[in-house]
Amino acid sequence: MNIIILIAILVVAFLIYRRYRDESLLGMIFKVAIKALSNNKARSFLSMLGIIIGVAAVIVMMSIGQGSKEAVRKNISQMGTNIIMIRPGADRRGGVRMDPSSMQTLKQEDYEAIRNECKYVKYISPEVQSGGQAIYGSNNYNTTAYGESLEYMDIKQWEIEDGTCFTEQDVQTAAKVCIIGKTLVDNLFPDGQSPVGKTIRFKSTPVRVIGVLKSKGYNSFGMDQDNLMIMPYTSVMKRLLAQTYFQTINVSSLTEETTDQTIEELTEVLRRSHKLKDDAEDDFTIHSQAEMMETMSSTMDSITIILVVAAAFSLLVAGIGIMNIMLVSVTERTKEIGLRMSVGARSIDISVQFLIESILISITGGLLGVLLGYGISALATSLFGLPTSVPFWSVILSFVVCTIIGIVFGYIPAQKAANLDPIEAIRYE
Amino acid sequence: MSEDNRKVVIELKDVCRDFKVGDEVVHALRGVSFKIYEGEFVTIQGTSGSGKSTLLNQIGCLDTPTSGEYYLDGVSVRKMGSNQRAKLRNRKIGFIFQNYNLLAKTTAVENVELPLMYNAKVKPKERRQRAIKALVEVGLGDRLEHKSNQMSGGQMQRVAIARALVNDPTIILADEATGNLDTRTSFEMLVLFQKLYNEGHTIIFVTHNPEIAQYSSRNIFLRDGQVQSDTINHNILNAEEALAKLPKKD
Ligand SMILES: Nc1ncnc2c1ncn2[C@@H]1O[C@H](COP(=O)(O)OP(=O)(O)OP(=O)(O)O)[C@@H](O)[C@H]1O
Ligand SMILES: [Mg+2]
Numbered sequence: 001m002n003i004i005i006l007i008a009i010l011v012v013a014f015l016i017y018r019r020y021r022d023e024s025l026l027g028m029i030f031k032v033a034i035k036a037l038s039n040n041k042a043r044s045f046l047s048m049l050g051i052i053i054g055v056a057a058v059i060v061m062m063s064i065g066q067g068s069k070e071a072v073r074k075n076i077s078q079m080g081t082n083i084i085m086i087r088p089g090a091d092r093r094g095g096v097r098m099d100p101s102s103m104q105t106l107k108q109e110d111y112e113a114i115r116n117e118c119k120y121v122k123y124i125s126p127e128v129q130s131g132g133q134a135i136y137g138s139n140n141y142n143t144t145a146y147g148e149s150l151e152y153m154d155i156k157q158w159e160i161e162d163g164t165c166f167t168e169q170d171v172q173t174a175a176k177v178c179i180i181g182k183t184l185v186d187n188l189f190p191d192g193q194s195p196v197g198k199t200i201r202f203k204s205t206p207v208r209v210i211g212v213l214k215s216k217g218y219n220s221f222g223m224d225q226d227n228l229m230i231m232p233y234t235s236v237m238k239r240l241l242a243q244t245y246f247q248t249i250n251v252s253s254l255t256e257e258t259t260d261q262t263i264e265e266l267t268e269v270l271r272r273s274h275k276l277k278d279d280a281e282d283d284f285t286i287h288s289q290a291e292m293m294e295t296m297s298s299t300m301d302s303i304t305i306i307l308v309v310a311a312a313f314s315l316l317v318a319g320i321g322i323m324n325i326m327l328v329s330v331t332e333r334t335k336e337i338g339l340r341m342s343v344g345a346r347s348i349d350i351s352v353q354f355l356i357e358s359i360l361i362s363i364t365g366g367l368l369g370v371l372l373g374y375g376i377s378a379l380a381t382s383l384f385g386l387p388t389s390v391p392f393w394s395v396i397l398s399f400v401v402c403t404i405i406g407i408v409f410g411y412i413p414a415q416k417a418a419n420l421d422p423i424e425a426i427r428y429e
Numbered sequence: 430m431s432e433d434n435r436k437v438v439i440e441l442k443d444v445c446r447d448f449k450v451g452d453e454v455v456h457a458l459r460g461v462s463f464k465i466y467e468g469e470f471v472t473i474q475g476t477s478g479s480g481k482s483t484l485l486n487q488i489g490c491l492d493t494p495t496s497g498e499y500y501l502d503g504v505s506v507r508k509m510g511s512n513q514r515a516k517l518r519n520r521k522i523g524f525i526f527q528n529y530n531l532l533a534k535t536t537a538v539e540n541v542e543l544p545l546m547y548n549a550k551v552k553p554k555e556r557r558q559r560a561i562k563a564l565v566e567v568g569l570g571d572r573l574e575h576k577s578n579q580m581s582g583g584q585m586q587r588v589a590i591a592r593a594l595v596n597d598p599t600i601i602l603a604d605e606a607t608g609n610l611d612t613r614t615s616f617e618m619l620v621l622f623q624k625l626y627n628e629g630h631t632i633i634f635v636t637h638n639p640e641i642a643q644y645s646s647r648n649i650f651l652r653d654g655q656v657q658s659d660t661i662n663h664n665i666l667n668a669e670e671a672l673a674k675l676p677k678k679d
Contacts, residue, residue: 039534339530342491343544343592344519346512423492426530 033357047325050318051365057311059373065304067387083289086249104245113273120262125152127248132203141187147236163196163211174234179211181226319409326413338425351418358410366402439465444497457483459654470626472642475651523593527604531577563591582609619668
């Protein structure tokens with residue numbers, strides 16, 4: 001789509017050029033510039049090379065940045081933008097060190113209070129995690145056990161592929177049962193037998209496998225989403241960790257639109273449940289998925305900016321390269337300049353001619369760079385599966401930047417040419 | 430002859446031009462003074478190094494005097510801005526260089542078009558037509574698209590003449606314009622110059638050939654950067670008649 005607009009612009013520019021090339025002094029100077037450049041194709045190309053590489057680098061960086069941002073957004077919104085996470089402890093962005101007891105503020109009472117009082121909450125699941133080794137027979141694999149409630153399956157949209165989910169009964173009795181992800185299945189049961197009904201050991205506790213999760217594959221950060229086991233939260237707390245507090249409470253709001261009301265409601269209920277005084281700070285933190293998405297995008301943006309700035313520096317170097325070539329060209333063509341002056345070219349005519357030449361070099365380089373950038377982006381996507389998307393404004397920006405480079409770095413050579421003395425110049429050999 | 434009624438186009442007053450070459454100073458012109466009236470055909474002669482080209486560069490507004498004044502149409506060239514001098518070179522003066530000075534790798538037509546390109550009043554179509562007309566006039570109608578490096582010395586010289594005439598200048602300055610031409614072609618050029626003279630153009634012609642001087646209206650001799658003699662030629666020979674007497678080429 002973008003490339004079509006780009007081509008359309010180029011065609012229009014070419015038609016305008018065709019229409020006016022003979023009409024004016026400027027058009028004539030254009031013709032002379034094109035001729036001068038095509039008289040020395042190899043050198044013109046070499047002086048363009050820096051611009052080509054620089055612009056291509058900028059385009060590729062921008063396209064990867066934009067592409068991954070879009071991929072992350074898509075990923076997160078697939079996970080559900082109505083998801084809200086409650087963590088213990090005050091907002092840690094201030095950087096204040098927390099005393100460990102403040103990280104133990106989310107309790108069973110909170111869970112029940114939210115479940116009973118919050119109208120906007122659709123699903124709720126307390127969460128405890130424990131990392132460790134899962135063993136079956138002679139196979140073992142490092143994984144994480146997530147202790148959750150039944151509603152977790154709805155919040156995260158997990159589906160059972162084989163077997164069943166655990167029951168309310170299992171939660172009440174802290175049963176040693178689990179549902180495992182595809183990666184665990186592959187690594188613990190490599191011979192293809194069904195894991196359902198088998199008893200594996202996790203951190204030396206025997207746990208019975210009652211179901212297998214449908215695979216979700218890797219997420220856009222390259223994380224394996226299938227390397228996990230889900231157990232009733234009571235089981236993880238009592239059998240594995242012997243702790244009485246939660247690490248997270250995951251909640252899903254009724255709809256995406258009610259997220260803000262839900263957060264307000266949750267804050268109110270939790271403050272009451274924690275008996276916080278009016279002037280006391282929250283001893284918990286609530287994040288919505290949507291908010292995380294914003295944070296993530298802005299992080300990606302800053303990474304993209306850093307990469308693009310680095311690539312832009314190569315454009316500066318390219319500009320210096322053009323200036324160098326133009327200076328050589330002015331010296332070489334001293335006699336021609338003198339001759340043009342002797343038949344009536346003014347200084348401004350001469351300097352415009354050289355400026356147009358350097359702009360032509362940098363814009364042509366920019367054009368080739370954009371095409372190369374598009375090519376590399378497409379290649380990166382098809383070969384390495386990198387998400388890329390060339391933002392159209394970056395193409396426009398490249399052209400603007402190239403024109404500026406042409407003018408800035410063409411200025412000194414153009415002045416040098418314009419200030420030549422006609423008699424001296426015409427005698428130059 | 431009531432010379433004083435005629436319009437003075439070119440007036441030099443004690444023009445000196447020094448060149449610094451290393452530590453030495455070369456005095457190429459040491460106080461040259463003369464007036465040239467509208468419609469004169471002046472030849473300038475002198476030994477090599479006597480300052481003819483330097484003088485012509487002054488008259489052609491390519492260079493300015495070290496001291497002294499040069500008035501073109503009554504205006505001091507030294508006091509003009511460089512853009513004004515460029516405009517004069519473009520519209521008023523046609524200059525034929527001693528060593529042609531054509532653009533390399535460029536066709537005859539494009540070379541002749543060059544002065545018109547810096548004249549915004551001339552439209553592209555007219556530009557080409559006028560360039561072709563000027564080339565036909567110097568007998569190169571069949572060499573329009575030849576590049577400068579594909580031409581003989583004489584042909585290049587004639588391209589240079591065409592280029593000087595294409596803007597229809599009132600003053601024509603020629604530095605050895607027939608130096609590389611055979612007798613017949615140089616007489617053909619001389620016919621052309623006499624035609625321009627009869628049309629009222631002012632012509633200044635540097636030459637080594639005393640024979641050519643007989644076809645002009647006034648002869649100036651330079652020596653060591655000074656005017657040695659300046660005489661009116663009352664018996665101007667007719668180049669057309671001389672050409673007719675020459676044996677035909679084929
Ligand atoms: N740009 C310059 N720099 C230094 N010296 C110069 C320059 N131009 C001319 N001269 C000197 O000025 C003197 C006059 O040179 P000029 O070219 O006017 O001679 P000329 O009469 O045209 O000779 P020729 O008949 O050989 O063309 C010479 O001694 C020359 O060396
Ligand atoms: Mg000379």
